[in-house]
Structure formats: C-alpha cells, structure tokens
C-alpha cells in the first residue's frame with residue numbers, strides 16, 4: 656500500500672523563483688539523480704528560463720512539487736501528441752533528503768489526476784534500469800514494465816513503463832442498453 660506522506664504535497668504552476676528555490680540543491684556537485692549520471696552544470700537563468708520557455712511554447716507541461724509551501728522539485732509531461740493523448744513523464748525531487756518519504760508518489764498521484772482531466776489516456780516513462788527507487792515509486796502508482804531496451808547513446812539499459820489513465824467523465828449520463836432511454840446510434 657502507498658505510504659501517505661506526513662506532510663502536505665501540492666502542485667503549482669511554475670515561476671522563476673520556484674526553480675531558483677531548489678536550484679542549488681538540484682545541481683549540487685556530487686548529487687546523482689539518474690543512477691550513475693554525471694552531475695550537470697547549467698546556470699540558473701538557462702535552467703529556469705529554458706523550462707519556462709518550453710512551457711510557454713507548449714512543448715512541456717510542468718508543475719512545481721511543493722512540500723508544506725516549499726518548492727522541492729518538478730513533475731513534467733513531455734513529447735505529448737494531442738492526437739493520441741499520450742505523453743512521457745519526468746519527475747525530479749531536488750534534495751536527496753526528501754527522497755523515499757512518499758512525496759514522489761503523492762506528486763505523481765496529483766499530476767496523473769491533472770493529466771487525466773486534461774484528456775491524456777496513456778502515460779509513458781523511461782528510467783534507467785538501475786534506478787530502482789524510481790521504479791518502485793512508479794509501480795506503486797500503477798505503472799507496469801512495458802519493455803527494456805539498450806540506449807546506445809548513454810550505454811545504459813532503460814526500462815520503459817506505461818500506465819493507462821481512466822477516460823474523462825462522459826458528457827451527460829451513462830445509460831445501459833436495458834434503460835428505456837437507450838437509443839443505439841443509427842448506422
């Protein structure tokens with residue numbers, strides 16, 4: 656069963672100051688976010704500005720993960736194709752001290768509700784095979800392993816996981832064929 660976090664997780668629309676808040680932790684030398692990735696170095700303006708621009712241009716949908724009022728990370732949908740209602744998910748909690756407290760699962764639950772309301776039907780994500788913490792978090796939220804492939808670019812094995820979202824609520828009232836109001840569409 657999913658561990659409910661003791662403290663409150665919410666999601667908010669990003670502003671520059673949110674990224675600035677956890678920037679130092681997010682890019683702290685020595686913190687490894689994706690398995691054995693090397694730490695990145697990217698100036699704050701480029702990091703925050705780039706993400707805000709990508710949202711302004713509709714390339715990503717991102718929310719700030721907020722813990723008791725404090726921004727602690729990001730959760731992101733990218734590569735989305737409106738036609739197929741499919742997107743790729745990303746999530747980063749900036750400080751390792753906030754990992755494994757259930758915050759990622761709670762942020763994911765809130766973001767999946769939001770994506771379902773936006774009409775997304777299928778969520779895909781990719782994570783390095785040795786990122787077992789992330790996979791455990793995603794599994795708790797109903798993601799299933801779909802396939803594993805070798806990414807020649809990074810020289811790593813990548814696990815692809817998927818989860819279907821419930822369909823959006825119908826317009827009107829659902830009725831069954833036994834209902835006197837049932838009228839099948841004419842062919």
Ligand SMILES: CC(C)(COP(=O)(O)OP(=O)(O)OC[C@H]1O[C@@H](n2cnc3c(N)ncnc32)[C@H](O)[C@@H]1OP(=O)(O)O)[C@@H](O)C(=O)NCCC(=O)NCCS
Pocket residue numbers: 657658688689690728745746747748749753754755756757758759760761781782783786787788789791792
């Ligand atoms: C991935 C991430 C968002 C998950 O958020 P989180 O708050 O740490 O996740 P949760 O606490 O909700 O769930 C983690 C689960 O993994 C378990 N876990 C912790 N370390 C683990 C490990 N090395 N192997 C397997 N499971 C592990 C935790 O016990 C917990 O399971 P439980 O609730 O059954 O006890 C967060 O850890 C993070 O930002 N990591 C760095 C960035 C990253 O890897 N992003 C994902 C890229 S695809």
